[in-house]
Amino acid sequence: MTKKNKRNSEARAWLCRALVTAVTVLASVASMMAMPAAHEADDSIRVERPVASFFMAEVGSASVIDTYLAPVAFKGVDVRLEYERMQAMRFDPQRWVMQMHAGVEYGNLQNKPGNHTEHMLMVDYRWGMMRRWSNVLTPNLQVAVGGSTQLRGGAVYKPSNSNNLVSAKIHWAVSLTAMASYRWRVAKMPVVISYQATLPVAGVFFSPEYGETYYEIYLGNHSGLAHFGWWGSRFDMTNALMADMHMGSTVLRVGYRNTIERSWVNNLDTQIVTHMAVIGVGGEWISLGGNKPNGEKARIISAMY
Numbered sequence: 595m596t597k598k599n600k601r602n603s604e605a606r607a608w609l610c611r612a613l614v615t616a617v618t619v620l621a622s623v624a625s626m627m628a629m630p631a632a633h634e635a636d637d638s639i640r641v642e643r644p645v646a647s648f649f650m651a652e653v654g655s656a657s658v659i660d661t662y663l664a665p666v667a668f669k670g671v672d673v674r675l676e677y678e679r680m681q682a683m684r685f686d687p688q689r690w691v692m693q694m695h696a697g698v699e700y701g702n703l704q705n706k707p708g709n710h711t712e713h714m715l716m717v718d719y720r721w722g723m724m725r726r727w728s729n730v731l732t733p734n735l736q737v738a739v740g741g742s743t744q745l746r747g748g749a750v751y752k753p754s755n756s757n758n759l760v761s762a763k764i765h766w767a768v769s770l771t772a773m774a775s776y777r778w779r780v781a782k783m784p785v786v787i788s789y790q791a792t793l794p795v796a797g798v799f800f801s802p803e804y805g806e807t808y809y810e811i812y813l814g815n816h817s818g819l820a821h822f823g824w825w826g827s828r829f830d831m832t833n834a835l836m837a838d839m840h841m842g843s844t845v846l847r848v849g850y851r852n853t854i855e856r857s858w859v860n861n862l863d864t865q866i867v868t869h870m871a872v873i874g875v876g877g878e879w880i881s882l883g884g885n886k887p888n889g890e891k892a893r894i895i896s897a898m899y
Contacts, residue, residue, distance in 0.1 A: 640892045642880050643682040646899070648847055650676045650874030656701040658714060659865040662761045662802070663752045668712045670703035672868050678876075680897040683723065687895040691738065693771075695720045699748075701868075714866075716748030716763065720792070722771055734777040736898075742769045742792065758807060761864075765855075767797025767823060767830070775898060784840040786899060792832040797823040804861040821859050828857040836872065838899075847874040 656672035659665075676697035683690040701714035722742025730737045747764035775788035798820055802811060811819065821827060836849035848871075855866040878896060 641687060642892050642894045643684065643687050644878040644880045644894060644896060646680040646876065646878045646897050648678045648845070648874045648876030650678065650847065650872050652676065652851060652870040652872045654851075654868060654870035656703060656714065656866065656868045658701065658703055658712060658750060659863060660712075660750050660761050661863045662804075663712065663750060663755060663758060664705070664710070666705055668703035668705050668710075670701060672699065672701040672714075672870065674699040674870060676874075678874075682895045682897045689725055689727075690723060691726055691897045692721070692723050693742070693897075694722075699868075710752070710754050713751045713753075714748065715751075716746060718744060718746035720744035720769075722769070724771065724773065736775045736777075738773045740771055742771050743767070744769060744792075744794070760808065762800060762808070763864075765797060765799040765823065765828075765830075767794035767799075769794040777899070780839075784899075786838040786840075788834075788836050788838070788898070790832075790834045790836075794823070794828075794830045795825075797828075799823045799828060799857060801857065801859050801862060801864075818860070821857075823857070827859050830855045834872075840899075843877050844875065845877050847876065848872065 652674040654672055655669065657667055657669045659667045674697055676695060679694045681692055682688070683692055696719050697717070699714070699716045699718075701712075703712040703714065704710065720742050721744075722740055724738035724740030726736055726738035728736050743766070745764075745766050747762075749763060750761045752759060752761075769792050771790065771792040773788060773790040775786055777784065777786050779785065800819055801821055802808070803818055806815065831854045833852045834849065835851075836847055839846045839848075851868075851870045851872050853866070853868045853870075855864070857864045878899070880894070
């Protein structure tokens with residue numbers, strides 16, 4: 595067995611163990627979610643878990659290096675639309691929260707001389723859970739740590755190429771994520787400052803061989819297209835700094851988001867870095883469905899505030 599085949603075999607074995615672990619964890623979480631919470635056994639107090647949701651528009655810059663298309667960097671304007679949802683978990687709302695992100699992104703990029711253009715279109719979805727601790731060092735600070743799974747895909751298109759016009763991107767990963775939020779007031783207006791970092795640890799991503807065309811893949815050359823993603827072959831990270839300003843029931847969000855995506859496999863190097871200004875609007879919403887007596891006491895447990 596060659597060294598390359600041995601490494602690939604070890605990587606596949608490691609990935610299988612990681613997938614088995616992930617499935618076991620998800621099964622455990624599902625069983626916990628099916629169990630009634632202890633504090634919900636008291637019929638005199640109803641627990642409400644409001645949904646915190648935001649619609650955000652982002653604009654900024656992107657730098658893309660994709661050596662499958664060109665060996666130089668392309669830079670330009672990047673825009674993104676994103677939806678975020680957070681809610682305390684049913685099985686232990688005081689300590690566990692879920693978070694979901696879904697977004698679509700477009701970048702219009704040029705090389706340094708300005709005589710060639712690339713277009714980038716990406717979509718992504720991420721879902722995760724975090725264990726949170728309130729009143730950390732101060733009554734206004736909350737810290738949360740957990741994990742998530744994400745799927746991101748799309749393409750980079752370079753119309754001036756004569757052979758390879760498109761570089762397809764698809765990546766699935768399991769990630770670590772951590773968040774810290776601090777509550778304070780500005781001129782009597784409640785403001786929550788939060789920072790969140792998401793770091794993929796392991797996954798699978800698509801990449802052709804160096805010089806391999808998609809026509810060859812179409813004809814049946816499917817070997818070596820899926821690659822085990824870890825910090826030796828791929829590094830991704832998302833950093834988000836947000837300020838949520840509460841104006842009555844509506845929350846105005848402003849902030850900054852940075853993403854880093856880099857992979858190196860089959861002598862191909864891909865690097866996508868974005869810096870985005872964020873503005874969004876949202877709030878917390880309580881479901882009115884179900885049988886909820888008007889006189890029943892309710893305890894509201896927020897996912898973030």
